[in-house]
Structure formats: C-alpha cells, structure tokens
Amino acid sequence: MKVNVPLRAFLGLPVAVLLSMPAFTFAQSNFYAGKTIRIIHGRSPGGSGDLRVKSMVSFLQKYIPGNPTIVHEFMPGGGGRKAANYIFGSATPDGLTIGNTGGGMVASAVLGEKGVQYDLDKLIFLGSPYSSTHYIFLTRRGAGATSLEKLRSISGLRVGAQSVGHTIYNIGRLFAWVAPLKDPKFVTGYSSPERDAALLNGEIDAFASADDHVMRNIEWVRNKRVDLHLMIAVPKGLKHAEFDLPDLETFAKSEKERKVIALFRNLRLTGSPFFAPPGTPADRIEILAQAITKTFKDPEFAPHYKKLVGDDPSPLFPEENQRAIRELPRDAETIEIFNRLAGPGPLPPR
Amino acid sequence: MEISLLDAAVKGLLNVFQLKVLLAMLAGVCIGTFTAVAPQGLGTPLVYAILLPVVIKWEPVTGIALLIGASSVSAICAAYLPILFGIPGGSGSQATVLDGYPMGKRGEARRALGASFMAGGLGCLIGTLTLALAIPAARPLIYLMGSPELFVVMLWGLSMVAVLAGRRPLKGLIAAAFGLLLATIGQQAQSGIMRFVFDQPYLLDGFSISIIALAVFGIPSALDLALTKLGVEQEPAPLKGSLFDGVKDTLREWLLVLRCSFVGVWVGIVPGLGSQVVDWLAYGHAVQSAKSGKENFGKGDVRGVIAPESANDAKDGGDLVTTLLLGFPQGVATALFIVALLAWGFVPGPEMVKKNADIIYSVVWIQGLSGITGTLIGFILAQQLAKLAQVRYSIMVPVMFLFILMGAFAVNRDPLDLVVVVAFGILGYFMRRFGYPRPAMILGLVLGELMERYLYRSMASYGFTWLTRPAVIVLLVFAAVSFIMTLRGRAKGKGPEAQSPVTGAIARVGDES
Numbered sequence: 001m002k003v004n005v006p007l008r009a010f011l012g013l014p015v016a017v018l019l020s021m022p023a024f025t026f027a028q029s030n031f032y033a034g035k036t037i038r039i040i041h042g043r044s045p046g047g048s049g050d051l052r053v054k055s056m057v058s059f060l061q062k063y064i065p066g067n068p069t070i071v072h073e074f075m076p077g078g079g080g081r082k083a084a085n086y087i088f089g090s091a092t093p094d095g096l097t098i099g100n101t102g103g104g105m106v107a108s109a110v111l112g113e114k115g116v117q118y119d120l121d122k123l124i125f126l127g128s129p130y131s132s133t134h135y136i137f138l139t140r141r142g143a144g145a146t147s148l149e150k151l152r153s154i155s156g157l158r159v160g161a162q163s164v165g166h167t168i169y170n171i172g173r174l175f176a177w178v179a180p181l182k183d184p185k186f187v188t189g190y191s192s193p194e195r196d197a198a199l200l201n202g203e204i205d206a207f208a209s210a211d212d213h214v215m216r217n218i219e220w221v222r223n224k225r226v227d228l229h230l231m232i233a234v235p236k237g238l239k240h241a242e243f244d245l246p247d248l249e250t251f252a253k254s255e256k257e258r259k260v261i262a263l264f265r266n267l268r269l270t271g272s273p274f275f276a277p278p279g280t281p282a283d284r285i286e287i288l289a290q291a292i293t294k295t296f297k298d299p300e301f302a303p304h305y306k307k308l309v310g311d312d313p314s315p316l317f318p319e320e321n322q323r324a325i326r327e328l329p330r331d332a333e334t335i336e337i338f339n340r341l342a343g344p345g346p347l348p349p350r
Numbered sequence: 351m352e353i354s355l356l357d358a359a360v361k362g363l364l365n366v367f368q369l370k371v372l373l374a375m376l377a378g379v380c381i382g383t384f385t386a387v388a389p390q391g392l393g394t395p396l397v398y399a400i401l402l403p404v405v406i407k408w409e410p411v412t413g414i415a416l417l418i419g420a421s422s423v424s425a426i427c428a429a430y431l432p433i434l435f436g437i438p439g440g441s442g443s444q445a446t447v448l449d450g451y452p453m454g455k456r457g458e459a460r461r462a463l464g465a466s467f468m469a470g471g472l473g474c475l476i477g478t479l480t481l482a483l484a485i486p487a488a489r490p491l492i493y494l495m496g497s498p499e500l501f502v503v504m505l506w507g508l509s510m511v512a513v514l515a516g517r518r519p520l521k522g523l524i525a526a527a528f529g530l531l532l533a534t535i536g537q538q539a540q541s542g543i544m545r546f547v548f549d550q551p552y553l554l555d556g557f558s559i560s561i562i563a564l565a566v567f568g569i570p571s572a573l574d575l576a577l578t579k580l581g582v583e584q585e586p587a588p589l590k591g592s593l594f595d596g597v598k599d600t601l602r603e604w605l606l607v608l609r610c611s612f613v614g615v616w617v618g619i620v621p622g623l624g625s626q627v628v629d630w631l632a633y634g635h636a637v638q639s640a641k642s643g644k645e646n647f648g649k650g651d652v653r654g655v656i657a658p659e660s661a662n663d664a665k666d667g668g669d670l671v672t673t674l675l676l677g678f679p680q681g682v683a684t685a686l687f688i689v690a691l692l693a694w695g696f697v698p699g700p701e702m703v704k705k706n707a708d709i710i711y712s713v714v715w716i717q718g719l720s721g722i723t724g725t726l727i728g729f730i731l732a733q734q735l736a737k738l739a740q741v742r743y744s745i746m747v748p749v750m751f752l753f754i755l756m757g758a759f760a761v762n763r764d765p766l767d768l769v770v771v772v773a774f775g776i777l778g779y780f781m782r783r784f785g786y787p788r789p790a791m792i793l794g795l796v797l798g799e800l801m802e803r804y805l806y807r808s809m810a811s812y813g814f815t816w817l818t819r820p821a822v823i824v825l826l827v828f829a830a831v832s833f834i835m836t837l838r839g840r841a842k843g844k845g846p847e848a849q850s851p852v853t854g855a856i857a858r859v860g861d862e863s
Contacts, residue, residue, distance in 0.1 A: 051689065054403060075764060078554035082764075085551055114544060115551040158811055164542030187810040188540050189803040193672070203496045203811050216697065307406050310692040344541045 031284060033066030035096055039274075042083030042101030044076045048309055049272050052129045053100050055305040055313075059295035064287060080105035081115045084275075088118030093277040095284030098126065103270045104167070110267065110328055111339050113165075122278040124285055125325055127292045128271030129305065131316035134211040134240050135268075137175040137230040137248075143205040148179075148246070151229050155182045160195045160204035163188050164344045167268065172208040173341045174264055175230055178251050180350065200225070211240060212311050232261070234268045253350060259334045260341070266328045271316050289318040355485060355707060362711025365411045366719065374412045375716055378419020379723050383731070385420070386427035394421045398686040410694040411712050417690060418716045421683055422474060423724030425663045427731075429466035429655070433459055435750050436571030437757070438563045445629035447567050448789060449647065449654025456650060460732065464596020465652050466659045467728040469607055472600065473660035474721030476611035477618065477667020482714045484619075484671045485703060495620050498816035499825055501804035506829035507631060507797050518785050525786045529794020532557055533802070540806045552766050559795055561758050561767055562774050566788045568757075569775025572750040574782075575743050593729055599652040606636060606653060607660045614661030618668020627800070630793055632661030638832060667717065674698050674710050 037060075043049045050072075057070050075083040080101030087099035107113075109120045145151035159176060161169035169188060176184040187204050196217070198204045211231075220226045231245040252258045274292065276285060295301055296315035305313040316324065329335075340348040365371070385397050397420050405413035431437045433450035446466065453462035508526075535546045536556030547553045600607060610632040617628040636657030637647045647654050673684040676699055688698050696706050703710065758771035781788050808816040816822060 048685075048689070051402070051686075076555070077764070078551050081554065082551045114547070114549060115554055117551070163537075163539035185810060187807055189807050197676075198496065198807075198811075201494075201496055203807070216692075217699070219699070307693045308403060308689070310689050342542075344543075 030066045031095070032064050032068040032287070034068070035066065036069040036071055037064075037095075038097045039070060039072050040083050040087060040091070040097065040099045041072060041074045042076065042080030042099065042105060043074065045072070045074050049100075049102055050074075051309050052272055052305070055308040056129060056292075056295050056301070059298055059301055059304075060291050063291035063294040063298075078115045079108060081108050081113075081117075084109075084123070085115075085117040087275060087277050088123060091277045093279035093281075095276065095280050095288065098274055098276045098288065100272060100274050102272050103128075103267060106270045106273070106325065106328075107167075107267045107342075110263075110330065111335060111342060119278075120325055124276040124278065124280060125270075125318065125321040126274035126276060126285075126289055127296070127318040127321045128273040128316040129296070130311070130314045131234070131269050131271040131320075131324075132238055132314040133234050133268065134238070134243075135171045135175075135208055135232045135234070136211055136214050136228055136243065136245065137172070137179075137206065137208050138214065138226045138228050139206040140199050140202065140204075141225055141227060142202055145206075145229070146227055148229055151227075152179060152181060154205075156185055157181055157206055158185045158187050158204045160190050160198055160207045161186060161188050162190060162192070162195070165342050168208055168210075170338075170342045171232065171264065172206075173347060174232070174261065175208055175248060177341060177347045177350070178248050178257055178261070179230060180251075184347075211243070215242065232265070234265050236262075236265060256333065256337065257350070259329050259331070260337050263329045263334050263338050266324055269316065269324045270321065271314075273316070273321055293317055358707035359482075359711045359714075361708035362713075363715050365708060365712040366415070366715045368411075370409075371412050371415045371716075374408075375415035375419040375720055376723065378416040378421075379423045379720055379727060381416075382420040382423035382720075383427045383724065383727055386424040386430065394424050394683040397421075397424075398683050398690075402686055402690055406690055406693040410691075410696070410709065411716075413690060413694070414709070414713055415716050417687060418713060419720045419723075421687075422663075422666055422717050422720040423727070425666060426467060426470035426474060426659075426721065426724040427728050428662070429463060429470070429659055431753070433462045433466065433655070435568070435746075435753065437568040437750065437753060444563050444567070444792070445633040445658040445789070446655055448633065449649070449651050451571065452648070452650030453652065453655065458595075458650065460593050461595040461599070461652065462650075462655050463732040464593030464729070465599045465655045466596070467593075467725050467732065468597045468600035469610075469656040469660040470663040470728070471721055471725030472604075472607050473611045473614055473663035474666065474724075475718060476608065476660075477615050477664035478714055478718040478721065479667070480612075480615045480664070481667040481670050481674075481717065482711070485675060485707070485710060494821060496819075496821075497804045497807035498812065498819055498822045500620065501801060501808050502822055502825040502829060504797050504801040504804060506825070506832065507627065507634065507793065508801065509829060509833045518787070521784075521786045522790045525781065525788065525790040526794040529791035529796075530798040532562070532791075532795050533798030539803065540810075552764070556799075557770065557795075558767070559792070561771055562795060563792050564754055564757050565771040565774035566778030566781065566791065568750065568754040569771070570779040570782045570788075572747050572754065573775070573779050575750070576747045593732055596652065596655075600656055603653055603656050606639075606656055609639070610635060610657045610661040611664035614664030615668040615671075617661070618665035619671050627796055628661050628665045629658035630789075630796065632657040638835075663721070670713060670717065674713060675703055 039053060041050060041053065053072070061067050061070055075086060077083075081104075083099050083101050084105040087097070091097040091099075105118075106120060109116050109118065139145040139151065139157070143154065143157065145154055145157070151157075157176075159172045159181075161172050163169060166188075169186065173186065175181075176186075187198075190198060190204075192213070195204070195207055199207060214221070214228070221228065228243060228245055230248050230251075231240065231243065232248045233240070236249070249258060249261050252261060274288075276288065296313070296317060302313055305311075337348050366375075381397060381401075382394070385394065398417060401416060401420070405416055408416075429446050429450060432444070432447035433454045436447055436451035436454070438444035438447050450462045450466065453459065533556070535553055537544055537547070537554055544554075613632045613635055614628050617631065633654060636653050637644060640647070640653065643651065669684050673688060691698050691702075696702050696709060754771065754775070755768055758767045759765070778788055781791070812819075
C-alpha cells in the first residue's frame with residue numbers, strides 16, 4: 001500500500017509527540033520503579049568484596065530513578081568465573097541482573113584460563129568502587145635483606161603467597177623477576193593470616209602485599225621486624241602517602257618487561273567491577289552507569305565506604321572501566337610471559 | 351593511654367553492665383539461636399554481613415555485644431539438628447550426629463540436648479577464660495606451630511581414621527581413601543593444576559565439605575525413616591530422662607570437657623585449622639582416651655556428644671585470641687568482626703592490647719555472659735524442641751528433606767549443589783547399608799586438603815629438614831604412642847566386637863541399617 005506524505009505525517013505525528021512528551025521520558029527512566037535488581041556476586045557472602053558492594057546499595061537505590069529494590073545473590077566459584085559465565089550466558093539482559101566479582105574474572109579471560117565461557121569485550125562494564133592501590137615487596141628482618149642490594153644478592157629467598165595464579169602470587173613473581181631476585185623459591189598455600197604468621201616465625205622470608213595490609217601491621221615496620229623494598233603503584237605514578245619506595249618499573253630493562261608490568265597494572269585497575277550482560281538495552285545501561293557515577297561522587301559515600309570496608313574507596317568510573325578493559329595489552333608475547341609468571345614453573349628469562 | 355590489665359578488666363566489665371549493651375547482647379543471643387536452629391548456611395558470617403552496616407553506627411561496646419552474642423550462642427545451639435533429625439549441624443557440630451542421633455532415636459533427646467548445652471556452655475566459658483588469660487602471652491603459642499607441626503597434627507588425625515575401620519578395616523580404609531580422593535578435586539592451590547575438573551566450572555573449587563557431610567549423614571537418616579517406617583509413629587520412643595541427666599553426665603565427664611575444650615581452644619588459635627576439624631579431633635580424642643565402654647561410641651554414648659560440643663564452643667575463645675591479640679582473622683566471621691573493630695577505630699593486634707585492653711576485656715565478658723545466656727535459652731527451648739523426636743515420620747521425613755535441601759542450597763546458592771547433595775545422599779545411604787564408615791570418608795575429605803597443603807609448605811620451605819624440628823619430633827612421638835595404644839586397645843578387645851578408638855562410631859554408624 002502506498003502511503004502518501006500527508007498520511008505519513010499524520011501517522012508520525014503522534015509518535016513524535018509521544019517521544020517529545022516528558023511522560024515518555026519519565027516512563028523510560030522510571031522503568032525501575034517497583035522492580036528488583038539482582039546483583040550476582042562471584043564470591044561467598046561476608047568478605048570485603050561483599051561489603052564493597054553493600055556500601056553502594058543505599059546510594060544506588062537513591063540514584064536509580066524509581067528507587068528499585070536491590071537484592072544480593074552469591075555464586076562463588078572459580079575466582080568469579082562461575083558468576084561471569086552466568087551473567088554472560090544465562091542472565092536475562094533486561095537491566096535487572098548485574099554481576100560483581102573480583103578482578104580475577106578479567107585476568108582469567110585475558111590469560112585464557114579454563115572455565116571461561118564469557119567474552120570480556122561483550123560484557124558491559126559499569127565501574128568499580130576501588131581500583132588504585134600500591135603493592136609492596138617486604139622481607140622479614142631475620143632474612144638479612146636490609147637493603148635492595150642485599151635483597152638481590154641473597155640466594156633462595158622463600159616468597160610466600162596464597163596460591164598459584166593468585167594476584168599476590170603473581171605480583172610476588174613479578175617483583176622477583178624484574179628486581180631481580182637470585183633463585184627465589186615460591187611457597188604457596190597460605191591464607192593471608194597464615195602467611196603473616198609464617199613470615200614472623202621464619203617459615204617464609206618475604207611476600208608481596210597491598211599497602212593497606214602493611215598499614216594495618218605498621219608496627220612491623222616501626223619495630224624493624226620487616227624491611228620494605230619495592231613498590232608498584234596502580235595506576236602508574238600514584239604517590240604513596242606513607243612510603244617512598246622505588247617503583248618496580250624503574251628496574252625494567254626492556255619494553256617487553258614494561259608491557260608485562262602494564263598488563264598487571266591494568267588487570268589490577270579493574271578492581272571488583274560491576275558488569276551487565278551483552279544486549280542489555282542502552283537506556284538502562286545509561287541509568288545504571290549514571291547511578292554508579294553519582295554514588296562515587298556523593299560526598300557521603302567515601303566515609304560510609306571506609307566505615308564498612310575499612311579502607312578508602314578509589315572508584316573506577318564506568319567509562320574508565322570500559323576503557324581499562326579495552327586497553328588491556330593482549331599481544332601474544334606479553335600474555336605468554338604473564339602466564340609463565342602466573343604459573344608454577346620457573347620464572348621466564350629476562 | 352595504656353592502663354594495667356586489671357584496671358582494663360574492671361573497666362571492660364563496667365562497659366558491659368549498661369542496659370543497652372545487655373539488651374544488644376540478648377538480641378544477639380536470640381539471633382544466634384535462630385541461626386543455629388535454622389538449616390545450615392545461615393551461619394554467623396551471613397548474620398555478621400547483614401548486621402555490620404547497622405552496628406558500625408552504634409557505640410562500639412553495644413555493637414560488639416550484638417555481634418559476639420550472635421556468634422557465641424550459635425555454636426551452643428548447633429546440636430538441635432544432629433540430635434533431633436540426624437542432620438549434621440553447621441561445621442563444628444557435625445561429629446555430634448554420631449552419638450546424638452542414636453540417643454534421640456532411643457528417646458534420650460532431652461538428655462543429649464542437656465549434655466550438649468552444658469558441654470557447650472562449659473566449653474564456651476573455658477574458651478573465654480583462655481582468652482582472658484592469653485591476653486598477656488598469646489604470641490609465642492601461635493608462632494610455635496608452623497606448617498611442619500600442623501602436618502604432623504593432621505597425620506595424627508588421619509591415623510585416627512585408619513583405626514576407625516573397626517571390624518571392617520578394609521572398608522574403613524576404602525572410605526577414608528575415597529574421602530582423600532574427593533579432596534583432590536578442583537584447582538590445586540600449590541601448583542594451579544586442575545584435578546578431575548573436566549572443564550566444569552562447578553568443580554573448579556572442589557566439593558563443599560558442608561554439602562557432602564549434609565548429604566551422607568542427613569539423607570540416609572531421612573531415607574531410613576521413610577523406607578523402614580521405624581519412625582516414632584510405629585514405635586514411639588518415649589522421651590526418657592531429662593535435660594538434667596545430660597547436665598549430670600557432663601559434670602561427671604568434667605575431665606573430658608576440659609580436655610576437649612583445650613582441643614577447641616587450640617584449633618581456634620592456630621591459623622588455618624578452623625571449625626571443620628575441631629569436632630572430629632575432639633570426638634577422636636574422646637574415643638581414644640575412653641577407659642571403658644569404647645564399643646558404645648556410635649550407638650548413642652553421651653561422651654560422643656559432650657566431646658565435640660565442648661570443643662566447638664571453646665574454639666570461639668581461641669578464635670578471638672588470634673583475632674584480637676594478633677589481628678589475624680580466623681575465618682569470615684572474625685574477618686568481619688575485625689572490619690567492625692576498624693570501623694570503630696580499634697586496630698586489632700598488639701596495638702589494641704596496649705591501647706584498648708578494656709575493649710578486649712569487654713569482649714571477654716560479653717563472650718562469657720552470652721555463653722551463659724545461650725545455655726539457659728538452650729535449656730528453655732530444648733524442653734519443647736525435644737518433643738520433635740515424637741513427631742510422626744510422615745511429617746518428619748518431608749521436613750528433614752526440606753531442611754537438607756535448603757541447607758545445601760544455602761551454602762553457595764547453586765542449584766547444582768542440590769544435585770550433588772542428592773547424589774552423595776544416595777551414596778551415603780548405600781555406604782551405611784553396606785558398612786562403609788561414612789565418618790572415615792568425611793575425615794579423609796577434611797584432612798586430605800589440609801595435609802597436602804601443610805606437607806607442601808613444609809617441603810618447600812625446609813626440604814626434609816623439617817623432620818628434625820623438635821616440636822615435630824615431640825608431636826610424632828605423641829601420635830605414634832597414641833596410635834600404638836589404640837591398636838593395643840583393640841587387640842585386647844574380645845572377639846568381633848573389639849572396637850578401636852573412633853572405631854565404635856564408624857562401625858556402629860555403618861552397622862545401624
């Protein structure tokens with residue numbers, strides 16, 4: 001049927017009017033009124049990751065138009081892979097189901113680990129309440145590494161960590177590779193408190209740690225029970241308020257090593273991100289992203305977060321989160337070196 | 351400002367005796383009681399996670415009262431499920447099912463609950479007292495135990511499993527080996543190697559011990575009731591005795607309570623052991639150290655209830671020693687407790703001992719008072735709850751299945767856990783039917799992962815020289831002596847009924863059907 005111009009104009013008019021009406025806009029933005037948003041955690045309840053998310057909930061409810069109810073579901077397993085698989089493959093992309101895991105789910109995908117059934121480039125990242133940090137390499141005083149020169153000359157230093165592939169293990173290996181250490185031994189299988197006890201009773205000589213852990217045990221430094229040697233700032237160039245230590249990157253000898261350090265930084269920068277399934281309508285993503293941005297900018301958020309989590313937030317905004325994922329170095333050589341660093345075998349040659 | 355420990359103790363007590371603090375403690379006790387009676391999974395960590403955003407806005411001592419009240423009593427009241435339904439309670443109360451359920455079935459639920467609460471209350475007080483005494487000198491105790499010493503302790507535990515086999519040594523060893531094999535499933539922490547994962551994300555972290563224990567003990571109990579109709583409808587088991595029989599039993603066995611409480615405190619103090627082993631170690635110790643009536647274990651011996659319950663409740667005191675005095679969280683719940691303390695401006699560890707000793711003593715007092723209150727509430731509720739043992743099987747069986755499935759689902763909220771719980775439940779039923787001891791399997795599962803971890807760490811840090819460490823040698827001697835005495839005890843036994851330390855439980859549980 002041929003439709004003439006006046007008739008098309010006649011039919012199009014109501015649509016145009018409808019689109020221009022505030023009520024229509026209201027209906028879109030009010031999609032969440034009376035709805036329930038499910039946050040799928042890739043972790044067990046109760047840990048610091050859980051608290052990071054919980055610290056945001058009342059703000060998100062305030063800033064999402066329609067003030068939806070927000071509920072938490074926990075799907076631990078595979079360092080966040082199980083939850084990410086669910087969000088990618090099974091969750092309905094309606095803006096009512098979003099995921100939040102530790103950054104391990106990003107690393108698992110980039111490094112090609114088993115059990116990854118999601119595509120990082122298709123998931124929609126919505127930001128993270130924390131991103132920047134400093135990692136510090138320390139030794140117990142009894143190990144005799146009272147200076148960087150001595151640290152590099154000691155053979156067979158025992159470096160403790162949680163498990164092969166754990167962020168703390170990877171960073172310890174990265175320190176050992178770039179510093180470099182002489183024939184270091186990596187002892188894994190510790191929880192964080194076990195590792196602290198092992199350091200203090202001489203079972204291990206060294207470990208890498210996030211700066212907040214060192215700050216919580218600041219008496220180790222004050223009482224000269226440990227020596228601090230090196231640091232990696234995430235993001236690059238971030239100064240530490242308390243410690244002035246050489247950045248590991250200053251010891252990198254080649255572009256290849258700098259790329260590996262950059263990969264580590266970007267992986268870490270993703271923090272514990274929120275993400276939505278591919279295909280979620282853009283207007284709902286926009287609403288969620290705006291609510292998360294407003295939450296991070298709310299002056300009451302930082303003190304609330306600190307009270308609940310015990311640390312200052314270092315937000316990664318939604319667009320920064322997407323960019324950090326996009327800019328992750330993915331060239332084969334860097335990935336291969338990183339995989340060798342994150343694996344159980346000997347350190348890669350420099 | 352630093353104050354003397356005596357002044358701190360007095361100030362800590364005065365902090366507690368305020369109406370709002372006492373009310374908060376009472377509210378915590380009520381919450382803890384509810385979580386203990388509810389299906390497992392609604393444990394202390396989840397309760398803490400829910401309460402934390404609220405309590406950090408309160409005054410510190412009031413918030414501490416609510417949190418400690420909830421956690422200290424949840425262990426005391428964890429015996430309801432194992433005794434009344436044959437379903438293992440939360441971790442730390444699983445071994446109670448071995449003797450608690452047979453007692454419940456023969457009409458002694460009140461007695462078992464009485465013993466459980468009394469032992470739990472005393473354990474809690476002993477744990478609290480240890481915490482109070484440990485404040486000046488906790489550090490050396492914790493650093494004494496390195497990976498080599500912990501490996502020997504686990505080996506000691508495994509030697510207990512070997513003798514659990516009783517009249518069926520081969521079946522016991524097969525069950526224990528199967529448990530060890532199950533412990534290898536998932537990503538191996540030390541090497542990162544995937545073992546028996548078959549590219550299934552569900553298996554990346556292995557099987558949950560809570561779910562397996564729930565399955566192999568809970569489902570056979572329910573199936574047994576459903577298939578044989580031996581529920582109290584046909585043979586109503588009269589509720590004989592009273593709660594005070596259990597109290598008297600516990601007081602008569604005061605030395606066992608003391609020993610097992612110290613086992614619990616020690617497990618709580620040492621980083622990494624956790625509540626998964628505490629009840630089993632205490633149970634094994636009870637059977638090994640029993641001078642008479644070893645054959646009664648597993649058939650409803652009250653000592654089999656007293657030992658795990660006293661140890662489980664004393665463990666909380668040990669947990670707090672490490673948490674408060676060194677700043678090491680011993681699990682999710684204590685990690686959250688540390689978060690709360692940090693939010694209030696306290697830094698757990700030596701600094702807190704120096705600067706906020708009064709708050710530590712307030713924790714001690716609240717822990718003790720909560721233990722007493724929880725025990726009393728337990729006694730009050732037990733009178734009514736014990737009557738559940740007389741409910742018709744046609745009502746009880748669906749309720750039991752509901753609790754089991756809810757409990758399994760609550761652990762990870764993963765529907766696949768329901769498949770696993772049913773599969774292992776069927777396996778548990780047949781293990782029971784054909785005399786394969788299920789506790790041996792669970793112990794293999796619990797100890798397997800820990801042994802591997804400690805052995806790996808010992809070898810990686812010390813090579814073979816760890817075998818020459820004095821503490822290792824002493825512990826090896828203890829383990830060997832204990833093992834030999836156990837074997838001698840069995841050899842002296844008469845005929846086929848001769849039982850080994852934990853053998854009774856294993857064999858009896860296997861023989862029941």
